[in-house]
Amino acid sequence: MKKSIVNARIITMDEKMTEYKKGFLTMEGDRIVRLGDMESFQEEGEIIDGKNGILMPGMINTHAHLGMLPFRSLGDDVKDRLRRFLFPLENQYMNKNLAYWGAKYSICEMLLGGVTTVLDMYYFEDEIAKAVDAMHMRAILGETVADLETCDSREPGSGFAYAEEFIHKWKNHKLITPCIAPHATNTNGEESLKRAKKISEIYQLPITMHVAEMDYEMKYFKDTYSMTPVKFLDSIGCLDESLIAAHCIHLSKEDIELLRKRNVGVAHCIGSNTKSAKGVADIKALLDSGIRVGLGTDGATSGNTLDVLTQFKLFANFHKLKNKDRSIFPAQEIVALGTIRGAKTLHLDKLAGSLEVGKQADFVLLETDSANMFPVFNPYSVIVYSANSGNVDTVFVAGKCLVRHKKLVEVELQTVRNGLLGAMEEMLGSDIVKTVN
Numbered sequence: 001m002k003k004s005i006v007n008a009r010i011i012t013m014d015e016k017m018t019e020y021k022k023g024f025l026t027m028e029g030d031r032i033v034r035l036g037d038m039e040s041f042q043e044e045g046e047i048i049d050g051k052n053g054i055l056m057p058g059m060i061n062t063h064a065h066l067g068m069l070p071f072r073s074l075g076d077d078v079k080d081r082l083r084r085f086l087f088p089l090e091n092q093y094m095n096k097n098l099a100y101w102g103a104k105y106s107i108c109e110m111l112l113g114g115v116t117t118v119l120d121m122y123y124f125e126d127e128i129a130k131a132v133d134a135m136h137m138r139a140i141l142g143e144t145v146a147d148l149e150t151c152d153s154r155e156p157g158s159g160f161a162y163a164e165e166f167i168h169k170w171k172n173h174k175l176i177t178p179c180i181a182p183h184a185t186n187t188n189g190e191e192s193l194k195r196a197k198k199i200s201e202i203y204q205l206p207i208t209m210h211v212a213e214m215d216y217e218m219k220y221f222k223d224t225y226s227m228t229p230v231k232f233l234d235s236i237g238c239l240d241e242s243l244i245a246a247h248c249i250h251l252s253k254e255d256i257e258l259l260r261k262r263n264v265g266v267a268h269c270i271g272s273n274t275k276s277a278k279g280v281a282d283i284k285a286l287l288d289s290g291i292r293v294g295l296g297t298d299g300a301t302s303g304n305t306l307d308v309l310t311q312f313k314l315f316a317n318f319h320k321l322k323n324k325d326r327s328i329f330p331a332q333e334i335v336a337l338g339t340i341r342g343a344k345t346l347h348l349d350k351l352a353g354s355l356e357v358g359k360q361a362d363f364v365l366l367e368t369d370s371a372n373m374f375p376v377f378n379p380y381s382v383i384v385y386s387a388n389s390g391n392v393d394t395v396f397v398a399g400k401c402l403v404r405h406k407k408l409v410e411v412e413l414q415t416v417r418n419g420l421l422g423a424m425e426e427m428l429g430s431d432i433v434k435t436v437n
Helices: 066-071 081-093 096-112 125-135 159-170 190-203 215-225 229-235 253-262 270-275 283-288 308-323 331-337 340-345 379-386 413-423 431-435
Strands: 002-011 019-028 031-037 046-049 054-057 059-064 115-122 138-145 176-182 207-211 243-247 265-268 292-295 363-366 392-397 400-404
Touching (some): 059 308, 066 081, 066 125, 066 413, 081 431, 096 115, 125 176, 215 229, 265 340, 292 308, 292 331, 308 331, 331 340
Parallel strands (some): 002 046, 115 138, 176 207
16 A cells, blocks of 8 residues: 655755645555656555655664663763773673563664664674664674684684674664674774675675774784884785775875775764763765765664764764865755665665655655744754754654654563663672662
């Protein structure tokens, strides 16, 4: 049966940045079959009144760690939090049950914030996939492999067997694309990185990892190889269009040229990068070079929120300040980073990222009745500078309504929270949690 959203201000984010000030969108099954001005609307099937809200493509989170959510708000203001607290917490307390409920709660938060697609890399990724499947979200999911002891692979490097089994299990899923996710350039050795690349090639799947994020990572490669991490990855054949490189804060001009030449995608995590005082990546230089860039939230322990609307504001403020130019990155360009550019970064732009006939019916309706949403002279400015996740009224993924009137349709948030609290019970009573702050 056809369903239509009517009486909405539609920003399509297509190539021409087509807009309809009072428009409609009709879907059938999981696809968009028609959209345009209300004058051309033909009533058929179920009708949802958009009430002059802003209808936009579902937002795309290009880098996250969904299972990490149970550790949110621990050690936020502590130096070297990753190595001092997060790694030990994960190794001691992360398990299948905690990963599943942490991911499920993360998905609730993302859907309520208008995120319809996510790229995730974490441990126990099969549990993450079960949560994604249960919640009907679109995702690229990668099992994290590292030359370290991890919570699901006690022998360094043993995660590859899990990763390949995970790929086989989920490779034909309608909404889930498996990938391979070596942890980082400094936590995976050369052979480990090459092995991950080989898996990516065999299965024709994406590969994602943290790249040029840490000061000590940069020092290690300079001292050991007289190279940057990006140059090292290129030297061992790991730099190509299948790679989605997260962070990329510390890049030289030569690095940027290599990323352009190899058609690498970059997941920019402005919230977590600035909160941790790591730096502000030179996104203007990346975009000017024609590099594919999308926005990521990072894990909820690093960036604390999982919605892209928050990243819009942070991106605008930090990059305008960094470049000392109020006019740089107009709001429309920032919205593109969280929608169609994010889709291109993940090679999903034929399915998602814009509202076009034939594409998947992944979209978000922002209400404009709240005090912070009036007036709407420029819908992109309202989205970037005024809106927050509390303005997300309706969310569809692949033609299925998952959020309506600001509430989850398929599950009760409190039920998921109760499940997560149960899974966190052992961790909550630990000494490390009591003393981490």
